[in-house]
Amino acid sequence: MSAPVIEVRDLRKVYGSGDTAVHALRGLDLTVARGEYLAIMGTSGSGKSTLLNILGCLDAPSSGNYLLDGIDTAEFGEAQLGLLRNRKIGFVFQSFNLIPRTTALANVELPLVYAGVRRKQRRARALAALQMVGLVDRAGHRPNELSGGQQQRVAIARALVTAPAIVLADEPTGNLDTRSSEDVMAILDRLHATGRTVVLITHEDDVAAHAQRVVRVVDGRIATGVAA
Amino acid sequence: MRFVEVLAFAVRGVTANKLRSALTTLGIMIGVASVILLIAVGNGASQSVQNSIAGLGTNVLTISPQRAQAGSSTKPLTTADAKALADPTEAPAVKSASPVVSTSATAAHAEVSYSISQFLGTDPAYFSTTNSSVAEGALFSTDDVTQGRKVVVIGATVATQLFPTGNPVGETILVNNIPFTVVGVLASKGSNGLQDADDTAVAPLTTVQNALTGYGSLNQIVVQATTADTLDAAQAQVTTILDGRHKIGFGQTADYRVLSQQQLLTARTATTDTFTVLLASVAAISLLVGGIGVTNIMLVTVTERIREIGIRKAVGARRSSILGQFLLEATMLSLFGGALGVAAGFIGTRFTIAGIQPVIVPSSVLLAFAVSALIGLFFGSYPASRAAGLRPIQALRHE
Ligand SMILES: Nc1ncnc2c1ncn2[C@@H]1O[C@H](COP(=O)(O)OP(=O)(O)O)[C@@H](O)[C@H]1O
Numbered sequence: 001m002s003a004p005v006i007e008v009r010d011l012r013k014v015y016g017s018g019d020t021a022v023h024a025l026r027g028l029d030l031t032v033a034r035g036e037y038l039a040i041m042g043t044s045g046s047g048k049s050t051l052l053n054i055l056g057c058l059d060a061p062s063s064g065n066y067l068l069d070g071i072d073t074a075e076f077g078e079a080q081l082g083l084l085r086n087r088k089i090g091f092v093f094q095s096f097n098l099i100p101r102t103t104a105l106a107n108v109e110l111p112l113v114y115a116g117v118r119r120k121q122r123r124a125r126a127l128a129a130l131q132m133v134g135l136v137d138r139a140g141h142r143p144n145e146l147s148g149g150q151q152q153r154v155a156i157a158r159a160l161v162t163a164p165a166i167v168l169a170d171e172p173t174g175n176l177d178t179r180s181s182e183d184v185m186a187i188l189d190r191l192h193a194t195g196r197t198v199v200l201i202t203h204e205d206d207v208a209a210h211a212q213r214v215v216r217v218v219d220g221r222i223a224t225g226v227a228a
Numbered sequence: 229m230r231f232v233e234v235l236a237f238a239v240r241g242v243t244a245n246k247l248r249s250a251l252t253t254l255g256i257m258i259g260v261a262s263v264i265l266l267i268a269v270g271n272g273a274s275q276s277v278q279n280s281i282a283g284l285g286t287n288v289l290t291i292s293p294q295r296a297q298a299g300s301s302t303k304p305l306t307t308a309d310a311k312a313l314a315d316p317t318e319a320p321a322v323k324s325a326s327p328v329v330s331t332s333a334t335a336a337h338a339e340v341s342y343s344i345s346q347f348l349g350t351d352p353a354y355f356s357t358t359n360s361s362v363a364e365g366a367l368f369s370t371d372d373v374t375q376g377r378k379v380v381v382i383g384a385t386v387a388t389q390l391f392p393t394g395n396p397v398g399e400t401i402l403v404n405n406i407p408f409t410v411v412g413v414l415a416s417k418g419s420n421g422l423q424d425a426d427d428t429a430v431a432p433l434t435t436v437q438n439a440l441t442g443y444g445s446l447n448q449i450v451v452q453a454t455t456a457d458t459l460d461a462a463q464a465q466v467t468t469i470l471d472g473r474h475k476i477g478f479g480q481t482a483d484y485r486v487l488s489q490q491q492l493l494t495a496r497t498a499t500t501d502t503f504t505v506l507l508a509s510v511a512a513i514s515l516l517v518g519g520i521g522v523t524n525i526m527l528v529t530v531t532e533r534i535r536e537i538g539i540r541k542a543v544g545a546r547r548s549s550i551l552g553q554f555l556l557e558a559t560m561l562s563l564f565g566g567a568l569g570v571a572a573g574f575i576g577t578r579f580t581i582a583g584i585q586p587v588i589v590p591s592s593v594l595l596a597f598a599v600s601a602l603i604g605l606f607f608g609s610y611p612a613s614r615a616a617g618l619r620p621i622q623a624l625r626h627e
């Protein structure tokens with residue numbers, strides 16, 4: 001097996017300070033192999049989102065190491081982190097996080113604009129991504145004109161449009177009904193099938209069943225010896 | 229990332245929320261327009277005051293009663309005082325001295341009634357002293373004064389009010405129910421902003437005293453010096469004569485006051501300066517209110533925009549492109565609002581406001597534009613620049 005794409009050692013995250021400090025992660029270790037399909041489960045407040053945000057370079061740990069492709073992310077500056085988020089990682093939020101009053105197509109094009117892709121190619125690739133999530137006919141719609149499931153699929157199209165090696169999804173089906181959940185999971189399955197590393201957080205066993213491996217987060221650590 | 233892309237984001241940002249953009253623009257526009265307009269009104273007022281006083285001529289002295297020191301008696305200004313001043317041997321530098329009484333009066337003709345703010349009683353010399361001439365008809369004569377005839381020369385405003393269509397000359401008007409024959413209409417002098425010089429009527433002194441004011445103190449004696457150069461001499465002679473007649477001792481405060489045109493100008497300019505300062509502070513307040521409005525709108529939408537910044541950072545935006553976008557958005561709104569404000573200000577100053585023709589002060593245009601643009605720029609981009617420095621997740625969680 002090649003070197004792990006994600007390797008986390010003794011990761012700690014403290015929110016706030018003094019009496020009100022919250023220890024969200026308390027020395028978490030985790031390794032994700034290239035091309036792996038991993039589900040993270042755990043009770044609410046156990047630190048799953050905190051972990052995934054750090055994996056997505058959206059947040060920085062208080063201490064510990066996060067090695068991405070073998071390189072410690074602590075060495076990266078603001079510009080390089082931006083580049084990583086843009087090229088290497090696709091992030092899917094539970095609450096979609098689409099830019100309001102902006103069409104689905106423009107939302108999907110967004111990472112490509114920051115990647116410096118020219119207009120014509122950008123449009124083609126964004127449409128292809130929308131095609132993949134089955135929403136080409138909604139390209140001109142704004143987020144408030146789309147259902148929750150459709151918004152999440154637009155968000156997934158945005159996450160995959162730069163063809164990132166890693167796709168991270170924080171409860172992607174948390175706000176969706178069964179039908180939409182199945183659509184979203186089918187897309188993630190396909191992404192995994194094309195060789196991407198997929199890490200997702202979920203509360204639902206049937207969603208976790210799509211993954212090759214399931215880990216549980218308990219009190220800011222990966223629970224050991226617990227069968228998935 | 230190329231500049232055109234940043235610009236495209238900024239344009240989309242401005243057009244995405246049209247109401248927000250419109251309100252921001254409106255706030256800046258109102259601030260700019262009101263500053264330009266109000267300062268122009270103040271400036272216009274002071275210019276017309278200066279013009280109207282300058283129009284009176286440079287060889288005129290105005291004598292008006294003033295309250296004397298406590299203890300010393302106050303004598304009224306009388307027709308006899310005016311006669312004494314016109315004495316060619318005692319006061320060789322004085323060409324004429326016109327006694328003036330003034331009152332307000334209600335004039336009526338046919339169904340129309342109009343309240344004249346300055347109804348004057350004086351002698352014919354008053355007209356030449358104050359550079360007044362007739363547009364229609366004639367002035368009244370010295371004979372009219374001695375006979376106390378009920379004739380009147382009316383100002384342009386009074387003429388248009390009482391005779392909207394016909395020619396007033398030869399018509400009879402009722403002034404406080406006393407019939408006067410209109411013999412002439414004065415040529416228009418225009419408004420000085422504080423008062424309308426054409427809202428006047430002039431009748432023989434004796435008639436006005438007899439019919440309207442009674443025989444008390446004069447309101448003014450208007451003295452014309454022989455030439456502009458003899459004005460100082462005339463002022464000295466007038467003071468000597470009146471001090472003698474009113475028994476004013478050395479060092480005592482006189483019960484009258486002599487002002488030359490220059491002194492009058494200084495006094496009036498001070499008044500209009502106060503007026504301009506007043507308007508300027510109102511303008512400054514409206515600029516402030518406009519600025520607060522802009523700030524408010526920007527801050528209200530900032531939560532949404534900070535989330536947007538979080539999203540943009542999450543998909544890989546660099547800090548510089550986010551800063552560029554928000555700075556451009558704020559610039560567009562400020563410049564557009566400022567330009568509209570300047571346009572509105574210029575259009576507004578084409579109209580006469582409260583009888584004043586506004587005159588634009590160029591520096592006020594610059595000031596208003598700069599201040600409002602800076603307010604817009606600052607509050608449009610400062611919160612954004614703070615947000616652009618956050619980690620993506622912090623911006624996304626912002627409430
Ligand atoms: N920005 C924050 N500030 C303070 N506390 C936070 C913040 N984000 C998360 N927490 C706390 O950290 C803990 C872990 O949160 P989170 O990672 O969101 O849990 P999960 O996603 O597993 O439900 C919780 O106790 C939560 O209250």
Ligand SMILES: [Mg+2]
Binds near residue numbers: 048049050
């Ligand atoms: Mg969570």
